[in-house]
Amino acid sequence: MQHFKMLINGAWTEAADGRRLDSMDPFTGEVWATIPRAGAADVEAAVDAAARALKAPAWREIAPSARAALMRKLADLIPPHAEMLADMETSDNGKLLSSTRGEVMALVKTFNYFAGLADKIEGIVAPAEFPGTLAYAQYEPIGVVAVIAPWNSPLLIAANKIANALAAGCTVVVKPSEFTSASTLAFARLFEEAGFPPGVVNVVTGTGPETGEALVTHPAVAKIQFTGGTETGRRINTMAASSFKRVVLELGGKSPNVVFDDCDLDAAIKGAILGIFTSSGQSCISGSRLLVQRNIHDRFVARLVEATRDVQLGDPRSASTQIGPISTAPQFHRIVSMLEQAQTEGAEAAMGGKAAANGLQFIEPTILINVHNDMTIAREEIFGPVLSVIPFEDEADAVRIANDTNYGLAAGVWTLDMARAFRMIKAIEAGTVWINTYRILSSTMPSTGYKESGLGSENGQRNIFNFLKPKSIYLNHGSRVSVPFLPESG
Ligand code: TXE
Numbered sequence: 001m002q003h004f005k006m007l008i009n010g011a012w013t014e015a016a017d018g019r020r021l022d023s024m025d026p027f028t029g030e031v032w033a034t035i036p037r038a039g040a041a042d043v044e045a046a047v048d049a050a051a052r053a054l055k056a057p058a059w060r061e062i063a064p065s066a067r068a069a070l071m072r073k074l075a076d077l078i079p080p081h082a083e084m085l086a087d088m089e090t091s092d093n094g095k096l097l098s099s100t101r102g103e104v105m106a107l108v109k110t111f112n113y114f115a116g117l118a119d120k121i122e123g124i125v126a127p128a129e130f131p132g133t134l135a136y137a138q139y140e141p142i143g144v145v146a147v148i149a150p151w152n153s154p155l156l157i158a159a160n161k162i163a164n165a166l167a168a169g170c171t172v173v174v175k176p177s178e179f180t181s182a183s184t185l186a187f188a189r190l191f192e193e194a195g196f197p198p199g200v201v202n203v204v205t206g207t208g209p210e211t212g213e214a215l216v217t218h219p220a221v222a223k224i225q226f227t228g229g230t231e232t233g234r235r236i237n238t239m240a241a242s243s244f245k246r247v248v249l250e251l252g253g254k255s256p257n258v259v260f261d262d263c264d265l266d267a268a269i270k271g272a273i274l275g276i277f278t279s280s281g282q283s284c285i286s287g288s289r290l291l292v293q294r295n296i297h298d299r300f301v302a303r304l305v306e307a308t309r310d311v312q313l314g315d316p317r318s319a320s321t322q323i324g325p326i327s328t329a330p331q332f333h334r335i336v337s338m339l340e341q342a343q344t345e346g347a348e349a350a351m352g353g354k355a356a357a358n359g360l361q362f363i364e365p366t367i368l369i370n371v372h373n374d375m376t377i378a379r380e381e382i383f384g385p386v387l388s389v390i391p392f393e394d395e396a397d398a399v400r401i402a403n404d405t406n407y408g409l410a411a412g413v414w415t416l417d418m419a420r421a422f423r424m425i426k427a428i429e430a431g432t433v434w435i436n437t438y439r440i441l442s443s444t445m446p447s448t449g450y451k452e453s454g455l456g457s458e459n460g461q462r463n464i465f466n467f468l469k470p471k472s473i474y475l476n477h478g479s480r481v482s483v484p485f486l487p488e489s490g
Contacts, residue, residue: 002033004185006205008042009049010198016041021178021206026094026325026361027316033091035181038206043173043214046202050144050171051220053199059171064119071115071166073194075108081190085155085183087317092180093151093327094361095279096316103156107163110443114163117464121168132479139468141169142246143222146215148208148236149184150228151177151327152282152383157250158184160443161225162201164458168467173202173221175212177228179328181205208232219243223467226250227284230381230407230452237455248456248466250284251449252381253409255430256402257287257438260395261296263414267436269303271412272387275438277311277365280323281385282331284453285410287438289378291398294391301369301389305351311365313356323385325361332361335384339366342377346370347388373401381407395420399427408450412438431457 003020005012014020019037024030036042053059062070078085086100121139128135145165149158158174165172176184184203191201204211216224216239223246226236233249240247257275259268275287292300316324326332336355343353352366363384371378371388378388392398402411410432413424421435431448434440441447448457457463480488 001031002182004033004035004182004205006036006038006042006046006185007188007201007203008046009053009202010192013042015039015206016045023092023179023182025091026327029360033182035178035185035205038204038211040210040214042204042206043211043218046173046204047144047215047218047220049199049202050173053171053197054141054144056197056199058197059169059200064121067166067169068115068118070194070196071111071118071163074190074196075111075115077190077193078104078108078111081186085186088183088186089155089180090316092182093154094316094325095153095327096321096324098319099279103153106156107159110160111163113443114167117461118167118169121464121468128474130474130479132477134475134477135472136475137470137472139465140471142467142469143170144220145170145172145223145225145467146218146221147172147174148212148215148224148226148228149174149176151180152279152284154180155183155187157227159187161227161458163443164463165225165467166200168464170223170467171200173204173215175204175206175215178205178207212236213239216240216245217243221245224248225458233455246456246466248458249449249454250447250458251409251452251454252383252407253284253286253449253453254289254379254381254405254407255285255287255410255412256289256291256405256428257412258291258392258398258402258414258424259293259296259300260398260413260415260417260420261293262417262420264416264436265296265300265303268414269300269307271414271436271438272304273308275412276387277308277323277385278439280326280363282327282383285432285439285441286383287410287412288382288386288388289373289401289405290387290389291392291401292389293398294393297389297391301350301367304367304387308351308365308367313358313362313364323362323365326363326384329361331383332363335363335382335386338377338380338382338384339363339386342368342371342375342388345375345377346372347375347377350389352385373404379405395423399424403427403429406452409453410434
C-alpha cells in the first residue's frame with residue numbers, strides 16, 4: 001500500500017484536516033494507495049503558492065531559454081521513471097500497461113516541443129502613427145492556471161496542459177481525478193528534481209465538488225484548463241464566469257466513424273476497432289457511432305464481429321490482454337444501464353451487450369445493430385467498449401447523421417475517393433477529422449471540440465498565446481504632450 005502526499009509550494013503535505021481517499025485498482029478491486037483529500041484551506045495554500053511563484057524572481061525573471069532548459073531537463077527525467085509511472089497509472093485506471101507506457105513516453109516529446117516555444121514568444125511593434133512615440137506590445141503570462149484532469153488518461157492529459165502553461169511562464173495548480181491521482185503526484189516529483197522553483201507546479205488531490213470547485217472559484221486563478229464530462233464542464237464554465245476566468249474545456253463526444261462502400265475494407269475494419277475498443281472505449285475521441293453505407297452494412301458487421309469475437313479480456317499487465325477493465329465503478333454501472341436501455345429501445349447486440357461473466361468490472365466488447373440515431377445510445381456518450389452501427393444511404397445521408405448530435409469532437413471517414421474525402425472534411429462539424437485513419441493525435445496540432453464537445457482549444461504552436469496576455473505600451477521618446485486647454489510648453 002502506498003500513501004501519497006500533495007505538493008504545495010515545494011513541500012509534500014497532508015490535507016490540513018488529515019483526511020484521505022482510497023485509490024482502487026479496478027482489476028483487482030483492491031485499494032492499492034491512499035491520497036490526501038484536500039479541502040478549501042489546502043486549495044487556498046496551493047493557489048497562494050502558485051500566485052507567489054508567478055511573481056518571484058526565480059520564475060518571473062528567469063531567461064526564456066533557461067525556462068526551456070528546465071522543461072527539457074524534465075523531459076529527460078521521464079524515461080528513467082516511465083515504467084514506475086505507467087505501472088501506477090495501470091493500478092489506478094486499469095488501462096493496459098502497453099498503453100500507459102506509450103502515454104508516459106509521449107510526454108517526452110510534448111515537453112520538448114513546448115520547451116521549444118518557451119523562448120519564441122515575440123511581442124509586436126505596431127504602426128500606431130503617433131510621432132515621437134514607440135507603440136509596442138509585450139506578452140505576459142496570464143497567471144495561475146488551474147488544471148483539472150479526468151481518469152481515462154490522467155497523466156497524459158494533465159502533463160500536456162502543464163507543459164502548455166509552463167512554456168508561457170504561467171504557474172499551475174493541478175487537480176487530478178480523485179480516482180487516479182497517484183501518477184500525477186509521482187510525476188510532480190520530477191519537477192523538483194529538474195529544478196523548477198517551489199510553487200511553480202502544485203498538485204492538490206480530492207473530489208470534484210470539494211477540491212475542484214474551490215479551485216475553479218478561487219479569485220487568484222486566471223485560467224482553467226479542464227478535460228472531463230460535458231455536464232461538469234458546463235458547471236465549471238458557469239462558476240468561472242462571475243470572476244471572468246478564461247476557460248478551456250475539452251469535453252465528451254459521440255464521434256461518427258463513417259465507412260463508404262468505396263473504402264479499403266480491411267483498413268476500415270481496423271479503423272472501426274481502433275476507434276472504439278482502445279482503452280475499453282474510455283476515450284473522448286472514441287468512434288462510438290459507426291456509420292456504414294447500407295449496401296455493405298451486413299457484410300461489414302459480419303467481418304467486424306469475426307475480427308473482434310476472440311478479443312482477450314483480462315489483467316491489464318499481461319501482454320496477451322487486449323481489453324482491460326472499466327476504470328471506475330460509477331462508469332461501469334453507467335455502461336451497464338445504458339446497454340440495458342439501448343436493448344429496451346430496440347438495439348440488438350450482434351456481439352456482447354452486457355457485463356462480462358468474470359464477475360469483475362468488465363464489459364463485453366459490444367457491437368449494437370438496429371440502432372437509429374435518435375436512440376439514447378446514439379446520442380449520449382457511453383465511454384465504454386460499445387459500438388453502435390447505423391446504416392446510411394448516400395453521402396448526404398452520412399453527413400446528416402454524422403452532424404445530428406450535440407457533440408463535435410472528432411470524426412473518421414473511410415473512402416478512396418479523395419474528392420469525397422474533401423467534401424466530407426468541409427461538411428463534418430468536428431474539431432478533428434481523420435481520413436482513412438483514426439485516433440492519431442499530436443500535441444503539435446490544435447485540438448478543439450465543436451458544439452458541446454468543448455470551448456477554446458489546446459496544443460499547437462499558436463496556443464501559447466492563450467496562456468499570455470498582451471500589454472500595450474506607448475512610449476513617448478520626443479514629442480510634446482499636448483493638452484487642449486493648456487498652453488504648449490517646452
Ligand atoms: O467526469 P468528471 P466523471 C465523460 C464520460 C463519463 C462522464 C462522467 O462520458 O461517463 O464524463 O465522468 C473534476 N468542479 N468523461 O464524472 O466529473 C473531477 O474531480 C471542479 C469524458 O468521472 O467530469 C475530475 O478531476 N471539478 C472525459 C474531473 O473533473 C470537478 C474524461 C473530471 O471528472 C467538478 C472523463 C466540479 N464541480 C469522463 N466535478 C473526456 N473528455 O475525455 C468533477 N470535477
